[in-house]
Amino acid sequence: MTDSTVRVCTLCNKDFDPDAPSTLYAEAGEWLAREVWSDAGELCPLCRENRARLTMMYCQEYYR
Ligand SMILES: [Zn+2]
Numbered sequence: 001m002t003d004s005t006v007r008v009c010t011l012c013n014k015d016f017d018p019d020a021p022s023t024l025y026a027e028a029g030e031w032l033a034r035e036v037w038s039d040a041g042e043l044c045p046l047c048r049e050n051r052a053r054l055t056m057m058y059c060q061e062y063y064r
Pocket of ligand 1: 009010011012013014043044045046047048
């Protein structure tokens with residue numbers, strides 16, 4: 001298997017396609033991964049979305 005387009009999420013261990021179109025939350029999660037957690041490209045869109053939602057819930061000061 002040399003399919004370089006499929007990656008395994010480091011959080012949930014599921015395969016995902018890093019080139020798949022992302023949602024608004026997934027893009028926010030992508031930014032957080034780059035700027036805050038330094039693990040961009042290692043999480044599947046679902047985990048990025050979950051992280052973005054949690055961050056928006058607990059870090060309200062960013063969204064005033
Ligand atoms: Zn995941």
